[in-house]
Amino acid sequence: xxxxxxxxxxxxxxxxxxxxxxxxxxxxxxxxxxxxxxxxxxxxxxxxxxxxxxxxxxxxxxxxxxxxxxxxxxxxxxxxxxxxxxxxxxxxxxxxxxxxxxxxxxxxxxxxxxxxxxxxxxxxxxxxxxxxxxxxxxxxxxxxxxxxxxxxxxxxxxxxxxxxxxxxxxxxxxxxxxxxxxxxxxxxxxxxxxxxxxxxxxxxxxxxxxxxxxxxxxxxxxxxxxxxxxxxxxxxxxxxxxxxxxxxxxxxxxxxxxxxxxxxxxxxxxxxxxxxx
Amino acid sequence: xxxxxxxxxxxxxxxxxxxxxxxxxxxxxxxxxxxxxxxxxxxxxxxxxxxxxxxxxxxxxxxxxxxxxxxxxxxxxxxxxxxxxxxxxxxxxxxxxxxxxxxxxxxxxxxxxxxxxxxxxxxxxxxxxxxxxxxxxxxxxxxxxxxxxxxxxxxxxxxxxxxxxxxxxxxxxxxxxxxxxxxxxxxxxxxxxxxxxxxxxxxxxxxxxxxxxxxxxxxxxxxxxxxxxxxxxxxxxxxxxxxxxxxxxxxxxxxxxxxxxxxxxxxxxxxxxxxxxxxxxxxxxxxxxxxxxxxxxxxxxxxxxxxxxxxxxxxxxxxxxxxxxxxxxxxxxxxxxxxxxxxxxxxxxxxxxxxxxxxxxxxxxxxxxxxxxxxxxxxxxxx
Ligand SMILES: Nc1ncnc2c1ncn2[C@@H]1O[C@H](COP(=O)(O)OP(=O)(O)O)[C@@H](O)[C@H]1O
Ligand SMILES: [Mg+2]
Numbered sequence: 001x002x003x004x005x006x007x008x009x010x011x012x013x014x015x016x017x018x019x020x021x022x023x024x025x026x027x028x029x030x031x032x033x034x035x036x037x038x039x040x041x042x043x044x045x046x047x048x049x050x051x052x053x054x055x056x057x058x059x060x061x062x063x064x065x066x067x068x069x070x071x072x073x074x075x076x077x078x079x080x081x082x083x084x085x086x087x088x089x090x091x092x093x094x095x096x097x098x099x100x101x102x103x104x105x106x107x108x109x110x111x112x113x114x115x116x117x118x119x120x121x122x123x124x125x126x127x128x129x130x131x132x133x134x135x136x137x138x139x140x141x142x143x144x145x146x147x148x149x150x151x152x153x154x155x156x157x158x159x160x161x162x163x164x165x166x167x168x169x170x171x172x173x174x175x176x177x178x179x180x181x182x183x184x185x186x187x188x189x190x191x192x193x194x195x196x197x198x199x200x201x202x203x204x205x206x207x208x209x210x211x212x213x214x215x216x217x218x219x220x221x222x223x224x225x226x227x228x229x230x231x232x233x234x235x236x237x238x239x240x241x242x243x244x245x246x247x248x249x250x251x252x253x254x255x256x257x258x259x260x261x262x263x264x265x266x267x268x269x270x271x272x273x274x275x276x277x
Numbered sequence: 278x279x280x281x282x283x284x285x286x287x288x289x290x291x292x293x294x295x296x297x298x299x300x301x302x303x304x305x306x307x308x309x310x311x312x313x314x315x316x317x318x319x320x321x322x323x324x325x326x327x328x329x330x331x332x333x334x335x336x337x338x339x340x341x342x343x344x345x346x347x348x349x350x351x352x353x354x355x356x357x358x359x360x361x362x363x364x365x366x367x368x369x370x371x372x373x374x375x376x377x378x379x380x381x382x383x384x385x386x387x388x389x390x391x392x393x394x395x396x397x398x399x400x401x402x403x404x405x406x407x408x409x410x411x412x413x414x415x416x417x418x419x420x421x422x423x424x425x426x427x428x429x430x431x432x433x434x435x436x437x438x439x440x441x442x443x444x445x446x447x448x449x450x451x452x453x454x455x456x457x458x459x460x461x462x463x464x465x466x467x468x469x470x471x472x473x474x475x476x477x478x479x480x481x482x483x484x485x486x487x488x489x490x491x492x493x494x495x496x497x498x499x500x501x502x503x504x505x506x507x508x509x510x511x512x513x514x515x516x517x518x519x520x521x522x523x524x525x526x527x528x529x530x531x532x533x534x535x536x537x538x539x540x541x542x543x544x545x546x547x548x549x550x551x552x553x554x555x556x557x558x559x560x561x562x563x564x565x566x567x568x569x570x571x572x573x574x575x576x577x578x579x580x581x582x583x584x585x586x587x588x589x590x591x592x593x594x595x596x597x598x599x600x601x602x603x604x605x606x607x608x609x610x611x612x613x614x615x616x617x618x619x620x621x622x623x624x625x626x627x628x629x630x631x632x633x634x635x636x637x638x639x640x641x642x643x644x645x646x647x648x649x650x651x652x653x654x655x656x657x658x659x660x
Contacts, residue, residue, distance in 0.1 A: 099524070099625015102393070116314050124385060125310075128348045131384035140389045144624050163310055163343035194376040195344060 006033040009166060009198050010055060015064035017047070017054060024050050026224040028064075030217055034165075037192055037199045037212050039232070041247065042219035048202040049093070051219065052168055055200065056090055057081060068166065086114055089159030090168040095151040097143040103130065103154050104139035110161045129157040133187060149180035153187070160191070167191075169201040173208055185211050206250065218244055288312040290319060298330035302353075305338040308346030320349055324356035332357045337368040347376045348385070355382050417639075420617040424547055424609075427539055431548070437537075442545035443552075450511040451553035455560070458506055462494075462561035465502065466568020469493060474577055483577045487584045488591035490569035495596050499562040501648055504607035507554055508640035512615035515546050516636035519619025520629040528620070538620070547612040554608035555601055562600075595660050603651045607644055614640045 010032035017025040024047040032038045040048050053059045054066060057073040066073040069087055071080045097106050107126045111117065117125070130136055133153040143151055152172060159167055172188070173181035185208045192199055192212075203209060209216065209232050216235070218228040220243060228235055228244040236248035245251075252258055288306035295301070302323065308316075334354055342350070350366065357364040369377060397405070431438055474486050519542055522528050531538045566588060573579040618636040622628045 100627030111310075115310060117310075118317065121313065121317055124352065125345050125348065127385045128344065128380060131381045132344065132379065136381070136384040137387055137390040140391050140393050142624065160344070163345060190379060194372070194379045196372070 006035060008032060009034040009069055010200070011065070011067040012055070013065040013067075015051075015054060015066065016062045017050060017059065018062050023224055025061075025219075028219075028225050030226060030229065032198060032200060033215075034198055035192070035196045036214040037188070037201065039209055039213040039216040040200065040202045040219065041204070041209070041216055043221060046219045046221040048219060049170055052090075052170055052200070052202055056088060056168060057084065086162055087164050088166045088168065089162070089164040091152065091155045091159045091170065091172055093170040093174065095143065095155040097151060097155055097158065099143055102140050102142055103135065103146075103157075106143070106154065107158045107161050110158070114162060125161070129160060130154075132160070132191070133157045134183075149176045149184065152176065152180075152184060156184075156187070160197075163195065164197070166198045166200070169199065169203075171202055171204070173203060173205050181205065181208060182211070188212055206248070218247065288316065290316060290323075292323075300328065300330060300332050301335050302332065303335045303338060304350065307341040308339060308349065309341065309343045310345040313345055313349055316349075320353050324353050327360060328357075330361075332361060332364050334364065334366045335368055336366060336370070336373055339370075339373060342373055342376060344376065344380065347373070347380055348382075351377060351380055351382045352385070416621075417614065417617055420620075421609075421613050423539060424543060424613050427544055428547070431544065437540045438544045438548065439541065440545075443549045446511075446546050446549035447553050449514070450507060450549055451557060454507065454510055454557060457510070458503060458557055458561050459564055461502060461506065462499070462564035463568045465498060466490060466494065466565035466570075467572055468568075469498075469565075470569035470572035471576070474572065478577070483573070483579060484583065484587055486573055486577060487569060487579070487587035491566060491588040491591050492596070494562045494565040494569075495592060495600050497648070497652075499558050499565060500600055500604045500607060501644065503554065503558040503561045504604070504611060504644045505641055507550070507557065507608070508611045508615075508637055508644065511550070512611045512636045512640045513633045515612060515615030516618040516632045517629055519616055520622035520632045523620060523622045524625060524629060542619075543613070543616040546616055547609060550608040550612035551605060554611070555604045558600070558604045593660070599651070599655055603648070606647055606651075610643045610647065611640045614643065 008031035012031070013029050015025055015028040017023075017028075028051070040051060042048050050059065054061055055068065055073070057066075057068075057076060060074060060076070064074070068084050071077075071084050073081075073084065097103070098109070101109075104123070104126045107129055108122050111122045111125060115122075126139060127136070130139060133156050135150060135153055135157065138146070138150070138154070143154065146154065156172075169188070172184055176184065188199060188201070189212050191197055199212075201212070213232050215230060216228070216232050217226050218235075219225070220227040227241055228239060232248070235244055239245040239248065252261060288304070288308045291303040291305055293301045293303065306312075334350065336350070354364045354366055366377070427437075470486050470490050473489050474483060477483055477485055477489075519528070522542070528538050528542075531541055570581060570584050573584045574581055615636045618632040618639065622632045
């Protein structure tokens, strides 16, 4: 399913984005293929969240084209946008669950809005979604009564309520302990395999990138665009651009930090000398 | 092979009954969430109507299924199994099988870990409401007490308050409140003077419009009206600000940094209100009297001099002092209740909204109660 010749489901062409005078992207083009897990990487503040919000039509680019499932997001035709919204789900950085509603009510919102299913079936679907994210029994809990990882999973259940063909994730494992993070990764991978959902994920976690990513792009603040694209393992071993290889090998980029690392005799320098020797 | 749900043909069920009394339910097409609407009723009947023979489900022609569809299939199989003992699912493609495996049908019937509050009878709710009121009142009183203690502490160590915040709150509550207070006080003065003159003119007692308005404004209307406006403008803002900080864990962040949220958030607001509300009240009184003056000079043939003279004669220092003290109490209550409601917020955005509303309602309630108490006390104070 995830062959290189799969058709693209998201097409971004010559996207230019700026906030006032602050240019974020100069000219960004890439494609996401149907059914793949596509990861967007980059340092803090390089515009990963901004790019994601352009893909779901929350922001409009200054120039360029964004096609999602064949619909031009930039034109923002209301009826087409509704179709796109039904076909996409997003897991926000902090979950963005509605605080005054129970988990069941949170997940039922899109189902009630977009379908005419009877309440009994909606209830069943809600329970099924909760069990998919391992939150069986938590339907009457309020978001504030959950831990961070549980909130993330509940947010995922709500994003998946309509079984959208495309899911967006903004730093899903940020703020989670390694165990919860890897569990969430496995959940993402499992849902991708079972449902064929295309997933676009912003993350920093190297381990999770190696675990889940089919393909990545790396954004950069100075270049204001993409500096690397491809398979993460390949990039780790063969990237020539220093910024890219630094990222994949967890090495500091600034001179002062390299000196600090040497002074502290940190493991990474040891590893490097060992490798060199 | 998974195909996109929007390009496949509609779903339908086909039921083949064979001679030996068994049946085979074939799923044809693509079973997605939106298709479920059309087949829910049919699935329900299949699952619940008794059937003597053996039943099996055939997914050979199922082109695409999403998780809601897979759940519907499993749910049907489960119901049939409960009746006739077994219900095999045949010919599921690897993708579909993977999805079926992902769904834990047992989990769908597990009871929730916590229940939702059930319906209670009227008496119980009445009692609960009363107890809630008592709890709430005692919390407010405790909070007010804490503020008073902290205010005393400020007198000893002024450094514990962020005076920059005090100035900022004074600006927000006082300066930015001037336009609306000016408008309402002036109109109030005009209206009272005009309405009372209609009556007093019949007795040729035009000049008493001045004394009536002066006493009404300074003793009652000025303080009450200003307090209600400040409660609506600023008490609500205090509650919303602190409530939002509570929701975002900013209040916890203050505590962790070793900063007392009470000193950091509440005291500047209370102190600013104590300074600004009396000033606003005096300003409102003045504008109300000016409103009366306008009516007196233009409609009642009074001279400005005689109007002002009459106003000066009727007002005593006692009026001003008692009004000032009353205003201080109002200011304290508005700010304190606003902050208290803010700190009470638990949960999300809706809770902030409730706290804001409740801050205004509780403050106005307290203003009226305190005003009545003052009215009674002042009647019995010899002057
Ligand atoms: N709504 C906004 N208005 C103005 N500038 C913004 C806005 N959102 C983000 N930015 C700017 O865009 C840049 C990228 O932000 P963001 O996409 O949030 O980065 P990150 O990669 O950490 O998610 C930052 O410099 C930020 O200041
Ligand atoms: Mg971000």
